[in-house]
Every structure is written in C-alpha cells, then in structure tokens.
Amino acid sequence: MTTIRPRRSVLYMPGSNARALEKARALPADALILDLEDAVAPDAKETARLQVCDAVKAKGFGKREIIVRINALSTPWGEADLKAAAEAQPDAILVPKISKPADLHAIEERLVQHHHLKTIALWAMVETPAAILHIAAIAAAGGRLAAFVMGTNDLIKEIRGVHTQDRTNLAAALSLSVLAARANGLAAIDGVYNDIANADGFKASCEQARAFGFDGKTLIHPSQVEPCNGVFAPSADEVEAARKVIAAFALPENHGKGAIKLDGRMVELLHAEIARGTVAMADAIAELERNA
Numbered sequence: 264m265t266t267i268r269p270r271r272s273v274l275y276m277p278g279s280n281a282r283a284l285e286k287a288r289a290l291p292a293d294a295l296i297l298d299l300e301d302a303v304a305p306d307a308k309e310t311a312r313l314q315v316c317d318a319v320k321a322k323g324f325g326k327r328e329i330i331v332r333i334n335a336l337s338t339p340w341g342e343a344d345l346k347a348a349a350e351a352q353p354d355a356i357l358v359p360k361i362s363k364p365a366d367l368h369a370i371e372e373r374l375v376q377h378h379h380l381k382t383i384a385l386w387a388m389v390e391t392p393a394a395i396l397h398i399a400a401i402a403a404a405g406g407r408l409a410a411f412v413m414g415t416n417d418l419i420k421e422i423r424g425v426h427t428q429d430r431t432n433l434a435a436a437l438s439l440s441v442l443a444a445r446a447n448g449l450a451a452i453d454g455v456y457n458d459i460a461n462a463d464g465f466k467a468s469c470e471q472a473r474a475f476g477f478d479g480k481t482l483i484h485p486s487q488v489e490p491c492n493g494v495f496a497p498s499a500d501e502v503e504a505a506r507k508v509i510a511a512f513a514l515p516e517n518h519g520k521g522a523i524k525l526d527g528r529m530v531e532l533l534h535a536e537i538a539r540g541t542v543a544m545a546d547a548i549a550e551l552e553r554n555a
Contacts, residue, residue, distance in 0.1 A: 267547045269293045271479040271495035277302035278311030294328035319351040326554040332357040355384040362393035364404040390414025402443035415454030441476040453477040469494035505538035
C-alpha cells in the first residue's frame, strides 16, 4: 500500500536567504522547496547552493518533506546544482523546464553517474506549452518521478496570456496535468498565488485547486501556509462521515455488498474507498503535526 504523505502546503524558500532557511524549520508547511532557481539572482547562485545544501545536510526540519529546486541543466549552474543537491540528500529534487521525457532521463542518468541510485525522488516543473502537449508521456517516464509542480506564472508568460482569478485560460493545462499524474501514481501540486495581500482570493484559488484534484499548492509566503492547510485538509465533518461509511461496510450484514443504505442515501463501495482515503489523510496530517 502506498504511504499517504500530506502535501497541502509546499512553500518556496529562497536559497540565498540564510535567515529564511532557518525560519523554515519552524513553519507549519507540509513541504519546503529550497530554491536555487527563480528566487535567486545570478550573482547569488553559488552562495545559495552552499547554504541550501548545508541546511539539508544539517536536517532539523522535522517530518517536513524537503525538496531542492535546481537550475535547468542548460544553465551555467544546473550541473553543479544537481551534483550538490544529490550529495545533500533531500527528499526530492525539483527540476525546472521539463518539456519531454528525455529531460527527466537526462537527470536520471546524471544521478546514476553521481552514484545516487535510490532514495532521492524527482519532481518536475510543468511550466511550458511543450510540457502540456507531452504531459502523458512525461508522467509515464517512470524512474524517480514522484510529483508534478505547476509553474502557472511561466505558463501564462509562455502562452502570452494574462492572470485571471478564475484561471479559465489554464483550465485545460491544469486538468490534463492532474489526469496524467493520477494515471501514473504521481502527486500533483498547484502553482502559486501571487497576490499575498488578497486572503479571499488566495482561499478561492486553493478551493479551486482542490476541486481540480490537486494534493496541495505551492506558496510564496509563510502567511499562506495555514489557510492552505485548512482548505486541503479533510474537515472534521468529512472525517466523521468517512468513518461512518467505513464502519457501515464493516458490519457483518453488509459483507460482500456493493451498495448499502446509510442515513437515508445509497452508498457504494467507491464511497468506502474514498472514505478510507479521507481517514488515512487525516491520520497522516495528525502524525505530521505531532512531529513537526
């Protein structure tokens, strides 16, 4: 059985900011992306690489999942980023500008060359039109690939679009990415919300992302963590209802039934499966928060 890991809130932290990296150890985010790419100016790349890799090696992040976002291999920093990140042993390495399966294969080959054969997962940024057009093949690339992260700012730029609250212009890209991820057992994390001061807009964006099927959302500010966690976590009412469904199907008189009547409505086995997932996620969140 696949272990359920909460990824409600995935917070970007700039690798060039040593104070932010230290602060990250106490933030209630499920996962942290220690960033060597967009959040770091060219003249700070090497300093950021050293600080991030030292922070990962020092540990102290509790049960939070730690991901290092490297620069693309096509940049002057990508190869050194990948080697240093692999040596630091984060939970995952996030690779930007993935547009075809060969891009992931190139990363896999280098990790083998660096003798990192097992533990580090790969996460892929989905942020180009080519990535969307090849999304099924990318998701099926196998290997270490474990998650898609939507780069919605880059997608908007590349399609020459504009940011809208309802994100209708990104609906196809978001849906196709979730479908491809689910078909291949991958996590799917939504893109960032840029207007930090707009709390209502941010919550609506989180609710939309959950409706699309995303596991969580990438964040650009610590103030976004707790509201994001709230949206992507099952509510107490949802958990209670899920436990009732599970208990009902466990009754001897319901053994082997494909559908039962519960509280005046028909409940099918697929609802029991959903209920077990809800309870498992709630339990995983509680365990994560106990060990944060």
